[in-house]
Amino acid sequence: MKISAKINRIVDNPEYATKAYASVTLDGMFAVHGIRIMDGENGLFVNMPSTSFQDNDGNTKYRDTFHAITKPAREAISKAVLNSYNYAIEQSQVTEIEIEQTEGEEEDIEEDLSENFEPVMA
Template sequence: MKKISNKRRISSKFREYREYLIIVLLMDFWEGGEVKMQVTDVRIRKITDEGKMKAIVSVTFDNEFVVHDIKIIEGQNGFFIAMPSRRMADGDFKDIAHPINSETRSKIQEAIFKEYEKNIGDE
């Protein structure tokens, strides 16, 4: 039987708590089915020309909440965003934070691509 250290157990509990907090905070941005949050800052943290991943992005909502590690990926049909995720024990990936409707995803994606285009133009 494999022994799990206290440090690992605490780390696992912290991750679960952090994910719960993210969900609660994102739910707080919703009121009556309407999106009331605004994208107030987009920071392109890393840009690369090699491979399919083109950039890593942080997005701030209402100057109060930030989501890090959103990736800009170049796919067969153009660019798209991939929300932050982690690898599960079975090898699959699960999003840590993500929009729950297409309207919000589009809003976030448009803000990210606008800033990405500005950053590419500066190079």
């Protein structure tokens, strides 16, 4: 089975346990949306899409709307989603470059601009 994973949105808030939302495509025939990448006590894990409901005692319960039946299938989906997440995080990293300005450099730039400035008449 071919599993393709795509990160739909990265959550950029360190206070939230949800780090991203993903979708997977199974053999190019079925799509599953609403998969969440969560940060738990033991690190990142994949949380399948679910719906909530009230049990007889009024407690809120959750039931997966999609889940893998076998352990190898569950591991393959998790691996595909987490690999896609890690790749998306690597691609979103920003490189910062700091340019140090020496004394007098700002004046030189202003002089160069004023020398080369020609007003445009409309």
